[in-house]
Amino acid sequence: MAKEITSREEDYSQWYLDIVNKAGLASNSKVRGCMVIKPYGFAIWEKMRDELDRRFKETGHQNAYFPLLIPKSFLSKEEDHVEGFAKECAVVTHHRLMANPNGKGVVVDPDAKLEEELIIRPTSETIIWDTYRDWIQSYRDLPLLVNQWANVMRWEMRTRAFLRTAEFLWQEGHTAHSTKEEAVEESRMILDLYADFAETFMAMPVYKGEKTPHERFAGADNTYTIEALMQDGKALQSGTSHFLGQNFAKAFDVKFLNEKNKEEYVWATSWGVSTRLMGALIMAHSDDRGLVLPPKLAPIQVVIVPVPKPNDAINAKVDEIMAALKAKGISVKYDDDKKKRPGFKYAEYEMRGVPVRLGLGKRDLENNTIEVARRDKERDNGGKYSIALDSVVEHVEQLLEDIQTGLYQKALNFRKEKTYKVDTWDEFVDVIENKGGFAYAHWDGTTETELKIKELTKATTRCIPLDVLFGEEGEGKCILTGEPSAKRVLFAKAY
RNA sequence: AUGGAUAUAGUUCAGUCAGGUCAGAAUGCUACAUUUGGGAUGUAGUGGUCGCAGGUUCGAAUCCUGCUAUCCAUACCA
Numbered sequence: 001m002a003k004e005i006t007s008r009e010e011d012y013s014q015w016y017l018d019i020v021n022k023a024g025l026a027s028n029s030k031v032r033g034c035m036v037i038k039p040y041g042f043a044i045w046e047k048m049r050d051e052l053d054r055r056f057k058e059t060g061h062q063n064a065y066f067p068l069l070i071p072k073s074f075l076s077k078e079e080d081h082v083e084g085f086a087k088e089c090a091v092v093t094h095h096r097l098m099a100n101p102n103g104k105g106v107v108v109d110p111d112a113k114l115e116e117e118l119i120i121r122p123t124s125e126t127i128i129w130d131t132y133r134d135w136i137q138s139y140r141d142l143p144l145l146v147n148q149w150a151n152v153m154r155w156e157m158r159t160r161a162f163l164r165t166a167e168f169l170w171q172e173g174h175t176a177h178s179t180k181e182e183a184v185e186e187s188r189m190i191l192d193l194y195a196d197f198a199e200t201f202m203a204m205p206v207y208k209g210e211k212t213p214h215e216r217f218a219g220a221d222n223t224y225t226i227e228a229l230m231q232d233g234k235a236l237q238s239g240t241s242h243f244l245g246q247n248f249a250k251a252f253d254v255k256f257l258n259e260k261n262k263e264e265y266v267w268a269t270s271w272g273v274s275t276r277l278m279g280a281l282i283m284a285h286s287d288d289r290g291l292v293l294p295p296k297l298a299p300i301q302v303v304i305v306p307v308p309k310p311n312d313a314i315n316a317k318v319d320e321i322m323a324a325l326k327a328k329g330i331s332v333k334y335d336d337d338k339k340k341r342p343g344f345k346y347a348e349y350e351m352r353g354v355p356v357r358l359g360l361g362k363r364d365l366e367n368n369t370i371e372v373a374r375r376d377k378e379r380d381n382g383g384k385y386s387i388a389l390d391s392v393v394e395h396v397e398q399l400l401e402d403i404q405t406g407l408y409q410k411a412l413n414f415r416k417e418k419t420y421k422v423d424t425w426d427e428f429v430d431v432i433e434n435k436g437g438f439a440y441a442h443w444d445g446t447t448e449t450e451l452k453i454k455e456l457t458k459a460t461t462r463c464i465p466l467d468v469l470f471g472e473e474g475e476g477k478c479i480l481t482g483e484p485s486a487k488r489v490l491f492a493k494a495y
Numbered sequence: 496a497u498g499g500a501u502a503u504a505g506u507u508c509a510g511u512c513a514g515g516u517c518a519g520a521a522u523g524c525u526a527c528a529u530u531u532g533g534g535a536u537g538u539a540g541u542g543g544u545c546g547c548a549g550g551u552u553c554g555a556a557u558c559c560u561g562c563u564a565u566c567c568a569u570a571c572c573a
Contacts, residue, residue: 021506032565088571123573156572157496163573170573240573274573308531343533361532371532379533495572 012232013160019282020161023291023352033159033166040352041278043299045169048277049149051201051296052171055193061145061173066127068151069118074126078251084218085122088155090166092118120153125219125244125270128174129252136176136266139258143186144176162279163236163495170274176249176266178258183267184222187243190271191224194239202277203294203408204228204284205415206238207438207490209463214447217270221245227462227490229415230283233436235462235492238280241271279495284411291353292375294407295400302332302396303354305345307361307371310336314360317389321358321370324393330400350375355403356396364389372396376403376410421470421488428479428491432459438492440469442485444478453480453491462490 020026025041037045053063069092075082096112121127128146136144153167173190177183191208198206206226216223220242228238249255249265258264285292295301302325306314318334325332333354335345342359349357359371369386372395377383387395418437422428431439443449443461454460464487478485 028565030564084571152573154572157570158567164571168573172573237573272573276573341531341533341535343531343535345534347534359532363532384533 015286015288016279016283017161019286019291019351025278025282025291026161028161031166033156035161035165035167037169037275040299044281044293044297045275045278047297047299048197048201049171052197052273053147053149055197056147056171056173059145059189059193061147061175064146064148065150066124066131066148068121070121070124070127072117072119074130075119077126078219078248080247081125081219081251085154089122090120090153090155092120121150122152122154123270123272124148124150124152124172125174125248126252129248129254129268132174132176132266133252133254136254136256139178139256142176142178142256142266143182145173145186146175147171147173160279160495162275162282164276168275170272172270172272175269176254177268178256178264178266180245180267183245183269184243187222187224187241187269187271190241190269191226191239194241194271194273195226198226198228198238198277198280199408201294201296202281202284203296203404203411204238204280205408205412207463207465208467209465209490211240211463212445212447212450212461212489214450215461217242219244219247220270221247224466225463227492228280228284229411229418229437229492230280230495231286231414232283233418233493235438235490235494236276236280236283237462237494238277239271239273242269244268244270285407286353289347290351292407293353293355295355295404298353298355299331300333300349300352300354301330301400302356302358303345303349304332304334304358304360305342305349306334306336307342307359307364309338313362313365317365318360321360321392325396328393328397330396346373356399358392358396372399374399374403376406419469419490422479423476425479428459429457432457432491432493436493438462438490440465440488440490441479442476442487443489443491444481444483444485446483449478449480449483456480457493459491459493462492462494464489 023040024038026038027036029036075086093114094108094112095114096109097106098109100107132144135141149171151167151169156164156166159165175183175186177186195206195208198204206228208224208226211223211225217240222243224241225237226239228236230236246265246267248268254266255263256266281297282291285294304318304321306318315336322332322334346357353375355375357373359373364370368389370389370392371384371386373379373384418435420431420435420437420439422431422439422441428439428441431437439459450461476485476488477483
């Protein structure tokens with residue numbers, strides 16, 4: 001792990017930001033709370049996006065695109081929804097600038113005031129459901145399974161690169177169904193899709209669960225979530241899938257005629273993951289040398305460094321190796337920059353999280369060997385070794401798989417260590433304040449207690465897990481109030 | 496929004512209290528030379544209306560006023 005848990009959160013904050021900067025993932029924008037995603041960071045996001053998109057399509061969804069701007073009145077149609085998002089909306093009020101009559105620069109033209117202000121979407125439920133009203137008339141139009149890749153904006157008070165930015169990229173799925181059961185099933189199916197993606201692609205274990213009423217999405221009847229654990233012991237909500245009931249259908253008057261020629265409101269879901277997954281990726285795997293990427297997400301899986309400098313003999317051999325690796329579908333880069341020394345390149349690619357590095361020099365050519373360095377291990381601890389040159393392709397192919405599963409296993413072990421079954425308030429406080437991680441504890445089910453616990457410890461309910469965590473399920477007493485509790489829930493400090 | 500802090504080179508920052516060789520360092524970038532199996536060294540160069548607008552003064556990065564933006568704490572969240 002990158003660092004032992006300390007009480008000094010700033011250290012982690014700095015560590016995280018260093019990786020974001022030095023690995024070339026993103027930089028601050030001049031606009032408050034916004035971020036520039038650099039090409040390398042975006043390449044990783046594209047890998048995530050493409051894989052998710054493939055999975056959405058595989059499960060019958062289609063992509064569409066809805067407007068960035070939403071009439072203000074739309075937002076007031078669903079009560080809970082407006083309450084949830086009103087505080088953080090950017091608002092467009094004018095449509096024109098003019099030269100400043102009093103001097104230099106430009107000012108907003110007061111004559112160009114919009115009749116109705118427009119909201120920059122914080123999420124698209126409202127405009128989509130306003131559109132769905134026209135798209136849905138009959139049960140034959142259902143289910144409607146649409147996803148959108150878009151940017152959204154939420155004027156957050158405190159921002160942090162990838163984890164909470166004012167503008168962020170995401171996908172939002174919005175589906176309409178003829179029955180409640182089908183809608184619930186859809187939201188559960190997406191939850192499983194997200195969890196599988198996180199675990200098999202990002203090598204990041206997640207807890208699947210249900211949110212408590214207080215932590216629910218604004219306007220949802222139920223919210224499912226995947227919760228990941230970061231190396232500093234804080235939880236990160238990495239994706240959510242909501243069963244919206246008929247709330248939006250009623251608010252936007254979306255009805256359909258069923259097979260019995262009877263009018264009904266449709267049932268809805270919405271679900272999304274965002275560039276926050278990039279933050280999760282960084283916080284979950286990185287170490288003090290920089291980013292660590294699971295091979296499936298790495299834009300460059302293998303980098304070859306000539307030692308100390310490229311020459312004809314090395315180049316010729318590298319060409320052979322690259323062709324063979326590419327034939328296996330492995331993305332490989334040859335860094336034949338003559339001006340940089342090998343040590344510089346090693347540090348650079350480690351910072352960028354490239355899973356496998358191959359070093360080829362004169363000595364190797366004489367001995368018919370090649371040097372292999374794997375990013376997930378320390379140099380002096382099995383992370384760097386030589387193999388026979390002939391075996392390089394199959395070795396690398398196997399190694400990439402090993403790294404992928406190894407990273408997952410490592411993260412899983414860490415989470416196991418940091419998930420505590422807790423029965424007393426003292427233990428609870430100890431976990432939250434000293435040990436870090438999840439406290440799996442009984443809770444009386446009231447929002448009041450939830451808020452009290454948050455006030456006392458800053459820990460929030462992360463989810464009511466769908467799976468049984470410690471091989472036993474049973475009633476107990478609330479950690480704080482001692483009232484009876486039917487089920488344990490996961491608590492943690494969260495981003 | 497409230498409380499605290501900050502704004503100087505592409506980046507990280509010193510200089511502000513005590514106005515006057517104060518336009519600085521490191522790093523980056525460019526060139527050349529020597530190097531080259533884990534972030535090389537030397538030399539030369541490049542780079543800033545000191546956040547913006549006023550004011551005080553012979554003179555302002557430095558003092559005063561106003562504005563703007565950012566960061567930390569509290570509320571919110573994918």
